[in-house]
Amino acid sequence: MHVVVNAAQSVDGKLATRRREQLRISGPEDFDRVDRVRAAADAVLVGVGTVLADDPHLTLDEEDRRVERLRNGRPGNPARVVVDSTGRTPTDARILDDAATTYLLVSPATPQERREALDAAGAEVVVVEGGADESDGEADHVDLAAGIDALAERGIDRLMVEGGGEVIYSCFEAGVVDELHAYVGSMVIGGRDAPTLADGEGFTESFPRLDLVDTERLDDGIVLSYEVGDG
Ligand SMILES: NC(=O)C1=CN([C@@H]2O[C@H](COP(=O)(O)OP(=O)(O)OC[C@H]3O[C@@H](n4cnc5c(N)ncnc54)[C@H](O)[C@@H]3O)[C@@H](O)[C@H]2O)C=CC1
Numbered sequence: 436m437h438v439v440v441n442a443a444q445s446v447d448g449k450l451a452t453r454r455r456e457q458l459r460i461s462g463p464e465d466f467d468r469v470d471r472v473r474a475a476a477d478a479v480l481v482g483v484g485t486v487l488a489d490d491p492h493l494t495l496d497e498e499d500r501r502v503e504r505l506r507n508g509r510p511g512n513p514a515r516v517v518v519d520s521t522g523r524t525p526t527d528a529r530i531l532d533d534a535a536t537t538y539l540l541v542s543p544a545t546p547q548e549r550r551e552a553l554d555a556a557g558a559e560v561v562v563v564e565g566g567a568d569e570s571d572g573e574a575d576h577v578d579l580a581a582g583i584d585a586l587a588e589r590g591i592d593r594l595m596v597e598g599g600g601e602v603i604y605s606c607f608e609a610g611v612v613d614e615l616h617a618y619v620g621s622m623v624i625g626g627r628d629a630p631t632l633a634d635g636e637g638f639t640e641s642f643p644r645l646d647l648v649d650t651e652r653l654d655d656g657i658v659l660s661y662e663v664g665d666g
């Protein structure tokens with residue numbers, strides 16, 4: 436499995452305001468680049484915090500890209516994946532419509548009736564065993580490494596992770612990230628409680644090391660592209 440993380444941040448490293456409302460940091464050129472990254476992926480993954488904050492759709496904007504995928508024998512849109520400890524995704528979330536397959540990776544702590552309600556709403560609920568990491572203060576966090584294995588079993592070879600900060604941190608912690616693309620928009624958001632590119636507990640040692648492989652000016656910001664080193 437090849438895992439590509441993409442997110443847009445302010446110059447001070449924030450993904451959104453302290454109110455955790457959706458904020459457009461990217462401009463049209465960067466959203467077009469994001470659409471290309473989505474089009475190359477088999478699935479696009481977000482955390483349930485992002486679903487609750489943004490109610491995202493996570494499909495392709497450009498019809499030509501959908502047509503090209505279909506021509507290549509792939510689904511028109513990549514699958515959508517939500518990392519959702521206890522099944523908090525609303526049953527009327529946009530991500531559960533029929534535009535693409537949507538996998539909800541939940542922990543065994545998710546009540547059976549919740550699983551059934553989400554299944555009835557159109558989700559493919561995948562219970563990921565293991566991963567109760569008491570040290571991070573959220574005992575029912577989904578084990579991302581096991582979740583990624585479950586996605587690989589369903590034919591997903593290339594995964595795009597869009598956020599938010601909690602899930603991106605967990606991906607780095609699990610050591611599953613191959614590429615990081617960070618769009619830095621020319622703005623300051625501030626706020627000690629605003630989400631950043633990598634939140635979670637934070638590293639105190641064994642920091643993931645990145646190789647800067649490209650920079651590109653888009654809109655009034657810059658895309659920083661990294662490959663993730665072996666540590
Ligand atoms: N600017 C950008 O590119 C993006 C911005 N955002 C913003 O980020 C904010 C949401 O981010 P966050 O609050 O960090 O939420 P998040 O989207 O990272 O979801 C975190 C939640 O996922 C669940 N979870 C289950 N297993 C987990 C695991 N192994 N690791 C981490 N979480 C796990 C937990 O309930 C946790 O609270 C919103 O304000 C949204 O607008 C989100 C995506 C992209």
Ligand SMILES: Nc1nc(O)c(N)c(N[C@@H]2O[C@H](COP(=O)(O)O)[C@@H](O)[C@H]2O)n1
Nearest residue numbers: 443458459460461489491492493494597
């Ligand atoms: N690349 C990027 N730039 C921004 O400025 C953003 N706010 C985001 N947000 C991400 O895109 C999702 C919305 O997707 P849809 O338009 O609904 O398909 C949002 O949930 C974040 O993951 N990304």
